[in-house]
Amino acid sequence: MPLMQPTHDTEPNAGRLESLYLSVTDGKPETARTAHVKSILAQQNERLDDAAQLAGKALVLEPENADYQRQLGLVCAQAGWMQQSAQMLNRAVYLDPNDHEAWYMLGAVFERAKHLDQARVCYEQSLRLSPRYGRAHEGMSRLEGGSRPVGR
Structure with missing residues (x-):
């Protein structure tokens, strides 16, 4: 799995899932x-402009929500x-400094x-919060071994 992908499971039928969700929420x-949720579904369908717009809408409604900040950060990275x-x-880890995935994602960015120094600090913080988090271990290994950076 590429390191900048969402941490939730992607569905093979993401398009159908999105259509279903849109029909259920239509008119509400x-x-x-x-x-x-619509942002996540658009992201899974690789419609990153739509995903960013929807994540931004969620943040306008709830600007202090770390999950929504993280989602927009992830979409921006993928784009x-x-x-x-x-x-x-950065805002996501400010709002929720205990979110090991947000620290990892910031390190990957x-x-x-x-x-690389900033990446190392973020990976280390991710591992302090979740010592078994494999993605942060992989990031540290890349930095220590000088192997191929994320997304390259």
Whole structure:
């Protein structure tokens, strides 16, 4: 699995899942949660512009939600918008400093941008919070071994 993919399981029938969710929520007021779920589904269907817009809508409705910040950071990273991704993920770890996945994702963004000292700090923090988190171990191994950076 590529390191910048969502941490939730992707469905082989993501398009059908998205269609079902859209039909169930049709005509209902948009909440932060529904915008967040729609963002995840759009991301799974590789519609990153839509996913970013929906994640942004969730954040407008609930700006202090670390999960929504992390989602927008992940979408930005997948779209190649590294500066925006780093901003969103920085905000996510500020809002929830115990989120080991957000720390890992921020490290991966820094690694892709070749800010290796910052990447190391983020991977180390991820491992402090979750010592068995394999993705952070892989990130540290890449930094220590000088192997291929994330997303390259």
